[in-house]
Amino acid sequence: RENKRYLGYIILLGLLSIMFLFHRYIFLYADDFYYSRDAVSAMNNIPQYALKELKSNGRVWIHLLLQLQLIDKIKYFRLVNPFAITFGAYLIARVSLGEKIKGNNKFIGATLITSLFFLIIPVQISEDSIYYAACSLNYLYPSCVVLLYGYLMIKEYERMENDYKVNFFVVILALLSGASSQQAGMIAIGFTIMTTIYFI
Secondary structure: OHHHHOHHHHHHHHHHHHHHHHHOOOOOOOHHHHHHHHHHHHHHOHHHHHHHHHHHOOOHHHHHHHHHHOOOOOHHHHHHHHHHHHHHHHHHHHHHHOOOOOOOHHHHHHHHHHHHHHHHOOHHHHHHHOOOHHHHHHHHHHHHHHHHHHHHHHHHHHOOOOOOOOOHHHHHHHHHHHOOOHHHHHHHHHHHHHHHHHHO
16 A cells, blocks of 8 residues: 555656657757757857847747757757646646545546646657647646646635735746646636635
């Protein structure tokens, strides 16, 4: 029974290991060449680069993170992205349960399903969404941030009392969600409005 308690995490560790193997065969692709080429100069003048991104599409933190991961071609993306995918699988499993995971047998099934989900996505979709650095940073990462924001906001409302204090971590997640892709920003707005209405 004690081993079963950690089986969900062992499944996620398996997903992480498989993702590390997958990422050995991932190389610079399309826009990644452009971002990788300019990564060093962008990191040498962050204020100017941030202002440029702010004016062009507003995705400052996403593109800063992308440039950091591509500063040595694809090397750092291969290290970081498997963790992002595994965190996404954990987050989906965690949110789908909506309850404590300690000693919860459902967590084993949830992690198994979400891990398989990332492993069996057709390559025509996965190569352009989670294995291609520019798209992974623009879609996978914001999706994880906004999902975490929505989940933690619900938890905050559930524990709200008369002496409620602002959770600045949730506020930061809201700002990061809004300052990412348009889709994630709109989902964050939807979470905020609909969750507030629900609890009112």
